[in-house]
Amino acid sequence: MAEVIDGKSVAEDVVRIVKTLTAELAANGIAKPGLAVVIVGEDPASQVYVASKSRTAKECGFHSVQHTLPAETSEQDLLKIIGGLNADPAINGILVQLPLPAHIDAGKVIQTIAPEKDVDGFHFINVGKLGTGELETAFVPCTPAGSMLLIERVRGKDLSGLNAVVVGRSNIVGKPMANLLLAANCTVTIAHSRTKDLPALARTADILVAAVGRPEMVKGDWVKPGATVIDVGINRIPAPEKGEGKSRLVGDVAYAEAAKVAGAITPVPGGVGPMTIAMLMANTLASAYLAAG
Ligand code: GUN
Numbered sequence: 001m002a003e004v005i006d007g008k009s010v011a012e013d014v015v016r017i018v019k020t021l022t023a024e025l026a027a028n029g030i031a032k033p034g035l036a037v038v039i040v041g042e043d044p045a046s047q048v049y050v051a052s053k054s055r056t057a058k059e060c061g062f063h064s065v066q067h068t069l070p071a072e073t074s075e076q077d078l079l080k081i082i083g084g085l086n087a088d089p090a091i092n093g094i095l096v097q098l099p100l101p102a103h104i105d106a107g108k109v110i111q112t113i114a115p116e117k118d119v120d121g122f123h124f125i126n127v128g129k130l131g132t133g134e135l136e137t138a139f140v141p142c143t144p145a146g147s148m149l150l151i152e153r154v155r156g157k158d159l160s161g162l163n164a165v166v167v168g169r170s171n172i173v174g175k176p177m178a179n180l181l182l183a184a185n186c187t188v189t190i191a192h193s194r195t196k197d198l199p200a201l202a203r204t205a206d207i208l209v210a211a212v213g214r215p216e217m218v219k220g221d222w223v224k225p226g227a228t229v230i231d232v233g234i235n236r237i238p239a240p241e242k243g244e245g246k247s248r249l250v251g252d253v254a255y256a257e258a259a260k261v262a263g264a265i266t267p268v269p270g271g272v273g274p275m276t277i278a279m280l281m282a283n284t285l286a287s288a289y290l291a292a293g
Pocket residue numbers: 095096097098099120142143172276
């Protein structure tokens with residue numbers, strides 16, 4: 001059976017370190033890191049994520065600000081709020097929760113965030129830095145950054161020459177994940193909905209990352225024996241209409257099957273999920289350090 005990668009515990013370690021370093025900043029008379037989280041509309045999953053981000057920021061000792069805006073907020077008003085946060089020296093990180101309502105151009109909103117406060121790593125400047133291997137000064141998107149930390153926990157820092165397959169090509173996870181693995185000298189393939197014979201390709205992977213948003217799509221026989229399997233998916237399966245049972249969360253990997261074959265695997269929940277928030281805190285702290293010179 002595979003080693004279960006305890007993302008919750010690693011995330012707690014990261015948050016503990018961020019908390020300690022934040023306290024040291026204060027002891028040196030440097031202002032506490034400031035994180036602003038902006039949510040537009042009432043998407044229930046987004047509300048849960050945003051509440052958790054604001055709560056963890058407070059737990060870290062950050063200055064934490066949340067802007068909760070109605071769904072009908074205009075793009076212009078949202079851009080104005082971001083402009084204000086860009087100019088506010090007490091704010092080091094700005095996160096606009098996605099998805100945004102359809103009448104708002106999410107791309108425009110993201111590109112309005114000052115790159116040095118873009119703790120999500122979605123601005124072209126940060127995407128470009130990651131793509132060119134400028135990892136020292138790039139903000140790396142939180143979910144792939146957290147996934148890398150989990151991979152290094154089980155495989156060590158030297159991933160050189162390993163075959164990595166990333167299933168999914170989103171800007172938030174798939175593409176930055178592939179770039180991080182490439183920067184770590186893996187041989188990387190990005191698979192997607194048009195990929196031919198995905199199971200056979202997946203079986204070549206020493207590191208298999210599933211980030212497609214399709215419940216339990218990756219089957220046990222897609223996994224190479226001993227592979228490290230990172231499941232980024234968080235899918236809520238509704239409760240059956242009749243009889244017993246509640247709704248439940250599953251990943252993009254058929255966990256029970258895959259765990260019989262993999263060397264190590266992240267569970268859902270408790271794998272990658274908690275790492276996303278922890279890395280957001282790490283990015284915000286790093287931004288505060290950079291701002292303080
Ligand atoms: N929605 C889903 N994941 C993310 C994320 O990492 N950042 C933001 N801003 N929105 C998201």
